[in-house]
Amino acid sequence: MRHEGMNILYGITANGNGHLSRSAQIVSILRERGHQVTLVISGQPSKQVMNAESLKPYFRFDGFSFANNNGRMSAVATILSARPFRFLGDLLSAMPAGKFDLAVTDYEPLTAWYARMHGIRSVGFCHMYSYLYPGVPTPDSRWYERLTFRWLAPADLMLGIHWHPYHRNIIPPFIQPVDTSREDETSVLVYLPWDDPQIYLPVLAAVKGYRFIIYGHQILNHHGHGDYLYDHQSGEEGTLVFKTENRTGFLEDLGRCASVIANAGFSLASEAASMGKRLLLKPYAGQIEQEHNATEALRLGLAMKAETLEPDTITRFLAASRLEPLAFQNLAPLFVDWLEKGSTILDQGTWEAMWGKRLPREAYSSSLSCIHTPRHSPREKTSYQPSPAVSTGMSRRPAS
Structure with a gap:
């Protein structure tokens, strides 16, 4: 009621x-x-x-x-x-x-x-x-x-x-529901708010044939005024596109892109995985949640992980096969x-x-306490599959 x-x-x-x-x-x-x-x-x-x-x-x-x-x-x-x-x-x-x-x-x-x-x-x-x-x-x-x-x-x-x-x-x-009907294989959403753009922008500019849509910094272009100024030399107009933070616009760009490069915050990784986007995570160094998120996403076959960004790393990532969407409601x-x-x-x-649908059939049990996921190599698992439930008696309180 x-x-x-x-x-x-x-x-x-x-x-x-x-x-x-x-x-x-x-x-x-x-x-x-x-x-x-x-x-x-x-x-x-x-x-x-x-x-x-x-x-x-x-x-x-x-x-x-x-x-x-x-x-x-x-x-x-x-x-x-x-x-x-x-x-x-x-x-x-x-x-x-x-x-x-x-x-x-x-x-x-x-x-x-x-x-x-x-x-x-x-x-x-x-x-x-x-x-x-x-x-x-x-x-x-x-x-x-x-x-x-x-x-x-x-x-x-x-x-x-x-x-x-x-x-x-x-x-x-x-x-949130996102329209992916106009997805463009050459569009890449970039969200690296904890990284220095003067380091990663030249790396992105060196990767040809893609349009990088960048959120997370007040960067307009070399004529604009923001926290950072950057004059890219890619030779390809529109290779780097800078956007101000706006949730509606961000979701539209997320729906249109085929790949995402981001720090390892849990929410964006979840959104990308739910739509089956390619996902490259660069965790915010020293922040244990992000470092663990990237490691766990790699283990589950949801993402690639990079400690540093290099042109060859990004090129290999963009050539990787797509994942099946996790289809969360x-x-x-x-x-x-x-x-x-x-x-x-x-x-x-x-x-x-x-x-x-994300719940394994075996989990429909009132005695459920936890479900263990077996350890595996990310290379052996290219899509997410729930592991069977392990019934050990339900606990309603966190472990001490």
Whole structure:
């Protein structure tokens, strides 16, 4: 039964456009259905919020952000820039007050901790939460990084997002429907916001016969004004096309391209894999989630991985065969349906409905705890195939 007119505190981290894009879908549906949504966005304070108009009204906070040092995440600088006293001040005196029925956090710490302090029922969802559960491949991490997975944005129920139903608290990626009817084999979408364009642009310009559509930097052309200036010498007009960040335009270009070159953020990798795009991932060095995403996508046969970009690497990638689409459904309406039930347990029927055709037949069991994927060489597996379920008794709480 639907909960009419809930008062919801909803938090989104701005550390990655994937959080903003998927939560924009959910917030829009919640508001359309008559729920009062108080929205909090934190992280990357110097960065403009993507599609801000569609999210308004919202409260903006500094929060926690990754510190970048020459294309590599600096753990020391990230910790020093965290400003914990500012965070505590915001938590205690600046957060919007109200009698909330539910708190939802897309890995946003202020909302999570506010709900914990005030006894508000809370649900969190993010790829990082998947590392809390048994049976899910996890990155090699240091003790403080493992604490971060669990305690940066804690919630009563923390739903991990992944490409495979390893556990009952793992849900599939949020994918928006995209038109791929005008796909162009020579178009390549490039999204490398953490990399220095003065390093990778000459590499792209050296690859002939393709049109690279570049997002993630304020680059116009050698006559424009932006964060970086670049005068390409490819000799082929239109080889490098620079776009400003806009979700609608980005999805249109993603639908038209046949290949994607990107850092290893989970959301874009999921979108590309769902459409069967060629995918080359260059993880943001030092950011363990991205490094693990790239390794796991390679292991599952979803992508190629590169530590550095070279013309021959890109040429070989663009000549590779295409993958079968993963065919994830539009999850946002189902997720909102479940939120409206008022539960902090993901019931079996909802979980099965969310995974749909991506759920192996053997997984339809109330005793399911986790599904293990066998190790294999990426060369031996060119398309994604779910592995059989392993029933070991269901666990509703993260592993300690």
